[in-house]
Amino acid sequence: MTVLRNRGLARRLLVKELVVLWCTPLPYAAGAVMHATLGLLYLSELQARQQAALAPLVPLAGFLLLVVVPVLAARTVAEERRLGTLDVLDAVPVPRGALVVSKWAATALTALVLLLPAVGFAALLSAWAEPDKGPMVTGLVGLALLALALSAVGVAASAACTQQAVAALVAVALGLALWFAHVEPGAVRTQSVLGRLSISERLRSFAGGALDAGDVVFFLGVVVLALVVAVPLVVPRGNRRGRRRAWARAAVAAVAVAVASGTVDAGAAAVDLTEDEALTLSAQTRSVLRAVEGPVRVTAVVGDDRGRSEAAALLGRYRKRHRGLTFRVFGPGESPGEVRRLGIDPVLGGVAFERRGAIERAPDVSEQDLTAALARLVRGRSASLCVASGHGEADIASSTGEGWQSAAEALRANGYRIEAVDLLRAPTIAAACDALVVSGPTSALGPAEAAITTYLAAGGSALVMADPVSTVDLSPILSPYAISLRRGIVFEGDDGRRLGADPITPVVSSFRSGFPVVRRLPPVFFAGAQQVVVGKPGPGASAAVMGETSALSYLEQDPADEGFDEAVDTPGPLGLLAAGDVAAASKRDRARSRVVVTGDADWATNGLIGQAGHARLLVQALDWLTLDESLVSVSPNIARLRSLDLSAARLRYARVLMAGLVPLLFISGGLAVWGLRRRL
Amino acid sequence: MISARGLSRAFGGRAAVDNLTFTVGAGEVVAFLGPNGAGKTTALRMLLGLLAPDAGTAEITRPVGYLPERYAAYDALTVRGYLRVLARVNGLEDSAVSDALGRSGLHDLARRPVGRLSRGQRQKVGLAQATLGTPQTLLLDEPTQGLDPSEVLAARRLIRDTAERGAAVLFSTHLLAEAASTCDRVIVIAGGRLVADEPVTDVTTLEERFLRVVGAAALS
Numbered sequence: 001m002t003v004l005r006n007r008g009l010a011r012r013l014l015v016k017e018l019v020v021l022w023c024t025p026l027p028y029a030a031g032a033v034m035h036a037t038l039g040l041l042y043l044s045e046l047q048a049r050q051q052a053a054l055a056p057l058v059p060l061a062g063f064l065l066l067v068v069v070p071v072l073a074a075r076t077v078a079e080e081r082r083l084g085t086l087d088v089l090d091a092v093p094v095p096r097g098a099l100v101v102s103k104w105a106a107t108a109l110t111a112l113v114l115l116l117p118a119v120g121f122a123a124l125l126s127a128w129a130e131p132d133k134g135p136m137v138t139g140l141v142g143l144a145l146l147a148l149a150l151s152a153v154g155v156a157a158s159a160a161c162t163q164q165a166v167a168a169l170v171a172v173a174l175g176l177a178l179w180f181a182h183v184e185p186g187a188v189r190t191q192s193v194l195g196r197l198s199i200s201e202r203l204r205s206f207a208g209g210a211l212d213a214g215d216v217v218f219f220l221g222v223v224v225l226a227l228v229v230a231v232p233l234v235v236p237r238g239n240r241r242g243r244r245r246a247w248a249r250a251a252v253a254a255v256a257v258a259v260a261s262g263t264v265d266a267g268a269a270a271v272d273l274t275e276d277e278a279l280t281l282s283a284q285t286r287s288v289l290r291a292v293e294g295p296v297r298v299t300a301v302v303g304d305d306r307g308r309s310e311a312a313a314l315l316g317r318y319r320k321r322h323r324g325l326t327f328r329v330f331g332p333g334e335s336p337g338e339v340r341r342l343g344i345d346p347v348l349g350g351v352a353f354e355r356r357g358a359i360e361r362a363p364d365v366s367e368q369d370l371t372a373a374l375a376r377l378v379r380g381r382s383a384s385l386c387v388a389s390g391h392g393e394a395d396i397a398s399s400t401g402e403g404w405q406s407a408a409e410a411l412r413a414n415g416y417r418i419e420a421v422d423l424l425r426a427p428t429i430a431a432a433c434d435a436l437v438v439s440g441p442t443s444a445l446g447p448a449e450a451a452i453t454t455y456l457a458a459g460g461s462a463l464v465m466a467d468p469v470s471t472v473d474l475s476p477i478l479s480p481y482a483i484s485l486r487r488g489i490v491f492e493g494d495d496g497r498r499l500g501a502d503p504i505t506p507v508v509s510s511f512r513s514g515f516p517v518v519r520r521l522p523p524v525f526f527a528g529a530q531q532v533v534v535g536k537p538g539p540g541a542s543a544a545v546m547g548e549t550s551a552l553s554y555l556e557q558d559p560a561d562e563g564f565d566e567a568v569d570t571p572g573p574l575g576l577l578a579a580g581d582v583a584a585a586s587k588r589d590r591a592r593s594r595v596v597v598t599g600d601a602d603w604a605t606n607g608l609i610g611q612a613g614h615a616r617l618l619v620q621a622l623d624w625l626t627l628d629e630s631l632v633s634v635s636p637n638i639a640r641l642r643s644l645d646l647s648a649a650r651l652r653y654a655r656v657l658m659a660g661l662v663p664l665l666f667i668s669g670g671l672a673v674w675g676l677r678r679r680l
Numbered sequence: 681m682i683s684a685r686g687l688s689r690a691f692g693g694r695a696a697v698d699n700l701t702f703t704v705g706a707g708e709v710v711a712f713l714g715p716n717g718a719g720k721t722t723a724l725r726m727l728l729g730l731l732a733p734d735a736g737t738a739e740i741t742r743p744v745g746y747l748p749e750r751y752a753a754y755d756a757l758t759v760r761g762y763l764r765v766l767a768r769v770n771g772l773e774d775s776a777v778s779d780a781l782g783r784s785g786l787h788d789l790a791r792r793p794v795g796r797l798s799r800g801q802r803q804k805v806g807l808a809q810a811t812l813g814t815p816q817t818l819l820l821d822e823p824t825q826g827l828d829p830s831e832v833l834a835a836r837r838l839i840r841d842t843a844e845r846g847a848a849v850l851f852s853t854h855l856l857a858e859a860a861s862t863c864d865r866v867i868v869i870a871g872g873r874l875v876a877d878e879p880v881t882d883v884t885t886l887e888e889r890f891l892r893v894v895g896a897a898a899l900s
Contacts, residue, residue: 089769091728239731
């Protein structure tokens with residue numbers, strides 16, 4: 001309030017501070033060194049990444065500000081106190097608030113001027129590529145806020161110290177402590193009080209394209225807190241009573257600011273300014289989070305620092321949507337007992353969700369995996385998979401190339417219980433099976449066919465994988481879904497849609513179905529497949545081909561006689577992957593019966609499950625088959641890569657401009673002022 | 681008006697100012713005399729509120745003009761720019777700056793940066809800032825140090841003029857002749873205590889009186 005009442009005075013003091021500061025060599029030298037360093041480092045980053053993004057500049061510039069701003073701020077009070085100029089102002093006396101605010105404003109304005117040329121990088125990126133404008137704006141806003149906060153911390157340090165050098169060191173040390181506040185050896189503590197103080201994590205959020213009210217309030221809170229602390233420190237030391245009163249007022253104000261910013265920080269909304277909404281959780285994830293009741297504790301074990309920070313950022317977004325969700329992120333060596341208790345692989349890492357004594361795991365810190373695990377947790381029990389055996393199907397215990405051991409492990413890691421069901425010995429499928437897997441039977445199903453049909457008709461779901469090598473016709477069990485399998489072997493004639501030069505290994509890289517099974521799915525390939533045909537579904541049913549071959553492909557009926565024979569062969573495009581669902585006849589709690597069908601069974605075997613998007617296809621297919629659709633159709637928003645063609649000429653131009661000319665401008669400015677003052 | 685009642689302040693157990701009581705009325709010019717370390721600067725700082733007394737009270741009528749012993753200004757600012765800042769600090773209009781520049785004979789130096797002035801010129805700037813506007817109290821610590829004889833005479837005139845405009849003036853000095861020629865009264869302190877508070881006579885009498893009271897205090 002005092003400051004508001006003394007706006008004219010504060011303005012005059014601000015001008016005085018600016019003139020005093022800009023008549024010293026400090027801002028010119030700081031600007032020259034800062035931009036020479038920033039230019040070289042950032043352009044090296046751009047050269048390595050070839051991506052039109054300003055994000056790598058933000059932490060670099062932030063760290064440079066961490067050093068430069070305290071040096072600028074250190075002189076503000078300490079130097080005046082040393083010279084004695086403060087005594088004249090104290091004798092008046094000048095309102096302390098106006099004095100402190102003017103010193104902060106002058107330092108902050110100077111820091112912003114030093115930062116200004118960084119906009120040139122944004123201009124260069126915009127001229128040479130199509131960068132996402134949102135993160136560029138938020139990144140610069142974040143840096144500006146950091147400059148304001150560091151200026152305030154620097155002024156407070158200057159007010160606390162009698163020597164300028166000591167004040168600068170104290171301010172840099174404080175800045176570094178805030179920069180690394182979230183880091184402890186092998187862990188990221190974003191949710192602890194210290195973690196919330198981390199300015200580098202806040203800056204990362206800005207750099208990513210988020211405008212989080214909590215982050216804005218945090219930086220402004222630091223400004224207010226530092227200035228509130230600085231005010232009693234500029235009261236003359238001999239004036240004990242005045243100092244006591246000022247400290248009492250500062251303490252009250254500090255507590256109020258801390259509580260207010262903490263409250264806003266905890267419940268603040270964030271605006272995602274990325275074009276691809278890459279920082280926004282998908283509608284499906286939000287739906288899952290709405291379904292979560294009570295507290296959920298998440299433990300993420302991640303190997304490297306960068307991964308830990310990214311994990312913390314993603315989990316932070318979950319927490320913003322569900323305040324009952326708390327999380328911790330650490331390295332595998334940090335808490336081996338806890339990692340073991342949670343069943344997380346200590347080498348590969350992973351994520352564990354705990355709720356009411358139940359634990360669900362996700363193999364990776366991605367939105368798809370996290371939400372799927374959360375959805376399983378919401379369901380309250382792990383899904384039971386029955387893998388048909390007895391008719392030459394892949395063996396879930398076999399570690400050979402044709403076995404299913406790796407697929408089974410991937411599914412277990414995603415919370416599935418897997419059980420082999422020998423349909424030859426006992427052709428019945430328990431209703432407790434959430435889904436049935438039929439993986440390329442090679443001998444006639446016999447009574448098992450009826451068992452499968454009955455199971456599906458009663459509301460069961462199945463992943464059915466056919467194989468052209470087998471003579472078993474699986475079409476009868478798929479007829480309720482209007483799906484059938486056409487014998488033959490698919491030949492792909494388009495070089496761009498087959499694996500290498502192999503015409504019988506078609507690659508599917510674009511999926512054209514609304515079924516969540518293939519949403520955001522990486523390319524998959526089928527090494528020897530037959531055609532999956534989808535007819536017209538009956539009432540209450542739906543079915544669709546999710547992936548197909550090119551128009552240059554065909555279904556070869558006689559592999560011995562290669563080449564398209566229009567009399568017998570079927571021209572492409574040919575379905576390779578389909579899904580269908582129908583209304584269930586039973587009164588089980590599941591409303592629909594679903595199938596996912598592939599024209600090949602090899603893609604999920606030990607030899608191929610780790611390649612391309614195969615593991616993802618398996619998990620997404622079974623998630624869709626066993627879970628409520630609204631809980632699994634996770635399609636995270638992923639930022640589009642924006643390539644930058646940074647040719648040698650462009651790089652040279654940028655270096656000369658940003659790391660050469662800009663520093664030279666600062667130096668020239670300093671020399672001009674020096675020369676001008678000599679003539680006065 | 682300046683009023684000190686029982687002012688005391690100790691540093692590390694040693695009394696710098698001990699039960700100091702005096703007043704300076706409006707329009708009065710009083711010299712504050714004493715040997716080095718007598719407590720003059722400490723007393724002035726307590727009067728200004730820059731230092732809290734251990735005991736006693738200090739009152740001055742504001743606005744106050746103050747010239748510290750080791751006066752420093754902002755080297756980067758011009759003389760006019762510096763005085764403008766202080767005018768704003770004191771709630772004065774810019775016209776007060778022109779008046780102060782005229783009174784102090786600084787018009788020719790108004791556009792020069794303070795950092796490029798000689799020591800004497802800087803001291804004149806110090807006097808100009810202390811006499812900006814119409815201060816009701818003027819506290820000056822060694823105001824004529826570094827000034828040449830003609831500047832000393834001008835400074836004395838400035839101090840008297842300020843007093844005639846209603847200010848209570850208290851200035852510390854080592855120069856008894858200056859005290860005798862400028863002041864209405866002298867206050868002498870030694871060892872932090874008031875040892876004399878009397879009207880000014882001629883300089884010879886003042887010298888004798890000073891040696892007697894300061895010597896007596898030292899002996900006691």
